[in-house]
Amino acid sequence: MQSRPSLKLISAALACGLALPAWADKSALEPQLSDPYEFDISRFIDVLNFRAVYSSGMELDNSPVEFDFTELSLAAFLTKPLKLGGDWSAIAYLNFEASQFEFDGNPPIGTVIDDIESDLYRIGVPIVVLNTSANSPWSYGAWISPSISSDFDHVDSDDFFLDVAIAAAYQVNDKLLVGGGVFASDILHDPFVIPGIGFVWTPREDWLVSFYGPRFVARRDINDRNQIGFEITNNGGLWNIDSGNASRRLDFSSWRSGLYYRYNVAGEIWLHAAAGFTFANELQVQTRDGTDLFPNQLGDADPSPYVSLGISLARW
Numbered sequence: 001m002q003s004r005p006s007l008k009l010i011s012a013a014l015a016c017g018l019a020l021p022a023w024a025d026k027s028a029l030e031p032q033l034s035d036p037y038e039f040d041i042s043r044f045i046d047v048l049n050f051r052a053v054y055s056s057g058m059e060l061d062n063s064p065v066e067f068d069f070t071e072l073s074l075a076a077f078l079t080k081p082l083k084l085g086g087d088w089s090a091i092a093y094l095n096f097e098a099s100q101f102e103f104d105g106n107p108p109i110g111t112v113i114d115d116i117e118s119d120l121y122r123i124g125v126p127i128v129v130l131n132t133s134a135n136s137p138w139s140y141g142a143w144i145s146p147s148i149s150s151d152f153d154h155v156d157s158d159d160f161f162l163d164v165a166i167a168a169a170y171q172v173n174d175k176l177l178v179g180g181g182v183f184a185s186d187i188l189h190d191p192f193v194i195p196g197i198g199f200v201w202t203p204r205e206d207w208l209v210s211f212y213g214p215r216f217v218a219r220r221d222i223n224d225r226n227q228i229g230f231e232i233t234n235n236g237g238l239w240n241i242d243s244g245n246a247s248r249r250l251d252f253s254s255w256r257s258g259l260y261y262r263y264n265v266a267g268e269i270w271l272h273a274a275a276g277f278t279f280a281n282e283l284q285v286q287t288r289d290g291t292d293l294f295p296n297q298l299g300d301a302d303p304s305p306y307v308s309l310g311i312s313l314a315r316w
Contacts, residue, residue: 044200044208046270048076051310055235055256055278058301065105067283067301069236069252072098077316078125087133095124095147099237101252107297112285115151115243116250122149122237124161140168143181151241158247158288159240162188176201179212190290225264232257235278235306240288248293249286254278256306268315274308 051073059066074096081089099120106113130141143165150159167181180197198212206221208229219229235254240247258276265271281301285293 044210046075046312046314047316048074048313049310050074050312051272051308053235053256053306053308055254055304055306058254058278058281058304060107060283060298061300061302063105063107063297065103065107067101067103069254070100070102071235071237080316084129087131088129089132090127090129092125092127095122095126095145097122097237099239107294109285109294109297112243112248112294115153115241115248116285118151118153118241120149120151120237120239120241120250122147122239124148137171138168139171139179140166142166149237149239151239153242156247158189160188161186175203189288227262229260229262230258231260231274236281243285247288249284249288249290251284251286252282253284254281258306258308260308268313270312270314272308272310272312274306276306277303278306279303 051071053071053073055069057066057068075093077091077093079092081091083089099122101116101120103113103117124145124147126143126145126147128141128143130139132139145161145163147161147163148155148159149161152159163183163185164187165181165183167179169177169179171177177200178197179199180195182193182195185192185194196212196214198210198214200208200210200212202208208217208219210217215231215233217229217231219227221227233256235256236252238252239250241250242248256276256278258274260272260274262270262272281303283298283301285298287293
């Protein structure tokens with residue numbers, strides 16, 4: 001039985017299919033006075049984003065227990081696009097997440113509950129290699145992400161992950177970009193492959209509607225300093241933890257849906273806040289080969305409210 005990849009990994013990987021033109025930043029790589037295929041979605045992608053998300057009171061269906069989930073995340077581009085030759089370029093970014101579960105009550109799973117409640121971290125340095133041309137509506141490339149996802153109790157090869165994706169994007173016109181990709185998770189231990197598609201649409205200058213990753217966003221610019229929007233995106237994560245002198249996979253699959261607001265403090269600095277509800281919550285502990293250890297104690301959890309606060313930088 002294969003364990004599922006983290007939805008956040010899928011989000012990051014398949015996003016590259018639509019974000020290729022933005023990451024390439026054609027004007028920086030190969031300035032063109034007239035670019036017939038310029039679709040500037042880079043204005044929708046921040047070079048640095050710090051966010052805190054708190055999801056409260058997810059009650060397990062199989063146990064009279066509820067839990068809270070807190071996550072601090074930082075995503076930041078490490079370099080400007082690097083020219084590799086021809087129409088090829090590359091860029092790397094840092095992805096750091098610190099997460100914690102807190103249970104109200106003790107599900108009947110023994111000391112494993114203490115291992116779940118330990119501090120959890122994910123540190124990755126994804127690299128995007130891509131091909132773009134000012135004379136073609138197509139962009140394509142690959143996403144490679146070496147990472148460690150662990151409680152850092154005892155670090156060994158089980159704590160290291162390698163995920164890859166290939167993706168492509170096609171510019172239909174100056175308002176619509178479509179694309180897709182194929183994502184492979186944990187190819188060193190338990191490979192899992194999944195395809196995905198998406199789009200970025202700007203029907204007007206003050207509107208963005210997009211779906212990729214999987215993340216849906218509908219956002220409107222009220223003015224130069226205020227934005228409001230609605231999003232459906234993924235929550236949770238996948239970690240290797242040590243329990244009972246053995247490696248275990250802790251898999252928390254979750255979605256969140258809500259409204260958000262962004263305010264331009266000064267220059268390229270934005271503050272943002274969001275609130276809504278989580279849904280499709282599921283908590284699992286598995287062996288490294290994907291066998292579910294506590295199907296009658298963990299599993300599905302009820303929807304719950306969440307809040308989010310953050311700060312981002314649109315350009316270096």
